[in-house]
Amino acid sequence: MERRIPRRSFVIGVGTGAAAASLLLATRESALGPPPVPGEVSTPARTAGDACCSDYADYDGWLVTLADKRRLVLDRVRYDDGWHAAERHGEATSRWTRGSATLTVVNPRTAATLHFDYNALAGVFGDAPQVVTLSAGDRVLSSFPAGGAGRRVLDVPLGTGVLGDGDRAVIRIGVDRTFVPANVIEGSRDTRELGIQVYGVRIELPD
DSSP: OOOOOOTHHHHSOOOSSHHHHHHHHHHHHHHHOSOOOTTOOOOOOOOHHHHGGGGEEEETTEEEEHHHHHHHHHTOEEEOSSBOOOEEETTEEEEEBSSSEEEEEEOOSSSEEEEEEEEEOTTTTTTSOOEEEEEETTEEEEEEEOOSSEEEEEEEEEOTTTTOSSSEEEEEEEESOOBOHHHHSTTOOOOOOBOOEEEEEEEEOOO
């Protein structure tokens, strides 16, 4: 009889602990039939059904495809130094830099694209827009004028090895000028020193 793990076993999250392990084991045994008789030697041939397990991996207690795990891991970002507190805008969240700020990302170790999701405020700096620079170590990834107004996404190509050879990489976000809302926006009482408003940073691998 063909050995095959039922599809539903991959939909159920596999957590840690004896209860979760028992659940997966019971599901597997129900599909594979009764255990062999003690002393009996059984060497069933591998089938396509057995190979399916190699296409899945654990991610925080959930069984996901390898492709999804790769994507979820790359989406992990840690905001380090130079940030103001997170702000909510409906379903979105943003953070203002204090001028220069750093964040840590997972190093893809291969060619990828960094998506920098930000918001520029028109008119704050007059005719000369603020210049934003993204860097990793002593390497400049992108330097651009944050002109115009509204939320935008900048796509920055990352060559293999650009972020170094470590498991993680630190990206620095710098601006040539900061501003205090209370000094330039009528009616504002916000006295924070602000750099650039960042909605998120994400690394994406090519298809």
